[in-house]
Amino acid sequence: MKIVAADSGSAILDRNLQPQRIVATSSIVVDIPYRSALAQISDALMVEADRHDLIVTELRMCRKLLESVSADEIHIDMTLGGVSVSKLTFSDLREMSISSKAKHNIRQVLPELRKLAIQIEQAYKVEVLAIGKESIPVRIAELTAGAHSVIYASAEALRNGSAIFLGLPTLCTITVDNDQITAKSLQSGEHDVLGFAVDKEGIMEKVHISEFNNPIVRGFKILKIKTKGT
Numbered sequence: 170m171k172i173v174a175a176d177s178g179s180a181i182l183d184r185n186l187q188p189q190r191i192v193a194t195s196s197i198v199v200d201i202p203y204r205s206a207l208a209q210i211s212d213a214l215m216v217e218a219d220r221h222d223l224i225v226t227e228l229r230m231c232r233k234l235l236e237s238v239s240a241d242e243i244h245i246d247m248t249l250g251g252v253s254v255s256k257l258t259f260s261d262l263r264e265m266s267i268s269s270k271a272k273h274n275i276r277q278v279l280p281e282l283r284k285l286a287i288q289i290e291q292a293y294k295v296e297v298l299a300i301g302k303e304s305i306p307v308r309i310a311e312l313t314a315g316a317h318s319v320i321y322a323s324a325e326a327l328r329n330g331s332a333i334f335l336g337l338p339t340l341c342t343i344t345v346d347n348d349q350i351t352a353k354s355l356q357s358g359e360h361d362v363l364g365f366a367v368d369k370e371g372i373m374e375k376v377h378i379s380e381f382n383n384p385i386v387r388g389f390k391i392l393k394i395k396t397k398g399t
Contacts, residue, residue, distance in 0.1 A: 171200045171207075173234055173295070174244040174306035175227035179318030180218050181325075182334040186385060188218040192318035192335070195364070196230035197310045198238045204361045206309060208238050211317040211366065215325075221274040228254075228285045228297065235293045243289065246311075247275065248301025255286035255297060305362065308354065311338045312364030315352040319343055320368050323376045323394050332395040340388050343380060345373055 175196040180188035191214050197206035210233060216223070224247060231243050245254065249265060257279065262272055286297040301307065315338040326333040337343065340355040350373065354362040377397050383389040 170242065171198060171238075171240045172203075172242050172244055172304075172306040173198045173231050173238065173240040174304060174310040175230045175234075176246045176307050176310040176314055177214060177223045177227060178311045178314035178338040179322070180336040181215075181322060182336050182391065184334075186334065186336070186383065186391065188336055190215050191218055191220065191223065192321050193314040194223065194227055194230055195310050195314040195317055196227070196234040197306065197313050197364075198234060198240055199306045199309055202361075203305050203309070205363050205365065206313055208234065209313055210234050211314065213317075213321040215321070222278050225278050225281050225285070228282060228289075231297075232285065232289050235289065235295065240293075240295050243295055243297045244300045244304040244306045245297060246301050246307050247299035248303065249275075249299035251298045251300040251303075253286075253296055254282055254299050255290055257283065257299065305359075308356075308359065308362060309364055312341055312352040312354060312362065313366070314338070314364070315341055316343070316350045316364045316366035319345075319350045319352075319378070319392065319394075320366055320372055322392070323372050323378070324370075326376055326394045327372065327396055330396060332393055335392040335394060336383065337390045337392065342390060343378070343392060345378065348373070 177194040179192040181190045195211040197209040348368040
């Protein structure tokens with residue numbers, strides 16, 4: 170079964186290691202054995218960390234990817250038990266055992282999400298499922314966004330001439346091998362799950378990165394990115 174998924178990941182942190190801007194979003198397609206993306210697209214976001222409408226951007230990315238790949242399902246990062254988004258109603262939402270804050274955030278974007286899901290089903294015959302972090306494809310999309318965020322954040326460090334702290338997705342580590350950046354999962358049972366990005370513009374050779382544990386949030390790592398020679 171081929172699955173398209175999308176997620177956003179990584180954040181520019183301030184000097185107190187508080188998230189300021191979400192860096193990247195990625196859409197990917199996967200198939201057995203569901204370890205990494207067969208195809209992917211990514212965009213730099215650089216939007217406020219408290220934005221609640223990113224799920225709409227992510228579903229649009231899925232639709233864009235479907236222009237060039239086929240799939241049997243779409244998984245998006247809303248943990249609602251795998252309900253079909255095109256059929257999700259406000260009444261359904263009221264009955265769900267999720268937080269009031271989560272319900273409020275979903276209500277804000279549900280009309281647009283449903284509209285997009287219906288368009289996708291009609292055009293591509295693919296159902297959009299709100300399965301969230303239970304989905305391995307969503308996890309791969311999150312790691313893919315994390316890998317691309319290293320390139321985007323490094324480009325910003327070069328533009329600004331100052332060091333940047335990049336908060337990575339949960340339980341992952343970054344490796345850089347020539348022009349390939351890999352975000353490898355550290356989650357138990359996900360030792361072979363990863364996301365990757367290719368540095369086509371030679372950005373990484375101009376920066377130095379170091380990785381360390383986030384001291385105030387367990388399970389997260391941080392990259393310090395600075396231009397070489399500084």
